[in-house]
Amino acid sequence: MASQCRVTELLLRTLRELKPNLTPDCRAAAEEALKQGPGALVTFRVLRKLHSVLQETGSPLYLHELLEGSEIHLPVVELPKRNPELVARLEKIKAKLANEEYKRITRNVSCQTNKHGTLADFGRQVRPLKTVIITVFNFFVTIAAAFACTYIGSQYVFTEAAARVLSSVIVASFVGLAELYVLVRTMEGQLGEL
Structure with missing residues (x-):
């Protein structure tokens, strides 16, 4: 001073x-x-x-x-020489901190990338699409099965083919509407969970 x-x-x-x-x-x-x-x-x-x-x-x-x-x-302040062991230890700590920072920055970078992202991202994107495709396929199979069961079962009631087809279409429509109602309620519940 x-x-x-x-x-x-x-x-x-x-x-x-x-x-x-x-x-x-x-x-x-x-x-x-x-x-x-x-x-x-x-x-x-x-x-x-x-x-x-x-x-x-x-x-x-x-x-x-x-x-x-x-x-x-103002007197000249002479700074004491730094201890070489301390300097070496500080350098090690700085290098360790820099390495940790680098790992933190690059933790979500992967070499398995394409123009749309990593393969894991691609799998996460395909899963919901797979679920939708299975649900739609199940919907059409249920309607077709209802139509086929009604057509085959109605041969004991109706002798004409037109009446059998008409009754099968009506039953398949009701089953389709019921299936659609259940599908909407299920999707609504899944969206509510998100």
């Missing part, structure tokens, strides 16, 4: 004039600065004492006027 500043001509003249009013240790620091001339380093402790002397004597000069043009002296 800064504890010194470089003095200017005005500050040196003021130090020369008010040197007798300073404490002995501040007077010694002021004499050292006067020997070195402009650009000498003076501690803040001496400046604080000079400020109090200026206030006591009722001087028209203020401290900020005296410090105008002077610079704060």
Whole structure:
């Protein structure tokens, strides 16, 4: 932290004039600065004492006027050398973290891709289509079976083929509507679960 500043001509003249009013240790620091001339380093402790002397004597000069043009002296901070073991350990940790980040970013990337996505994505897309195809096929098989059973069973009631076909179509229509009702309720329940 800064504890010194470089003095200017005005500050040196003021130090020369008010040197007798300073404490002995501040007077010694002021004499050292006067020997070195402009650009000498003076501690803040001496400046604080000079400020109090200026206030006591009722001087028209203020401290900020005296410090105008002077610079704060910042000591050079020497950084300690880093421990090589610590540096090596930090590098290992950085590499490990970078590897984990890379794995996290690329975890959903697969080499088995095509223009539509991975093969697993393709399987997930085909499953609902497979279910729909089986349901539609089951619907038509049920209607055809109802028609065939009614046509064969109606030979004992009707002798004419037209009456047998008409009764088979009516029964197949009712079975189709019932099947459609059950299908809609099932699909509605599956959509509600999603």
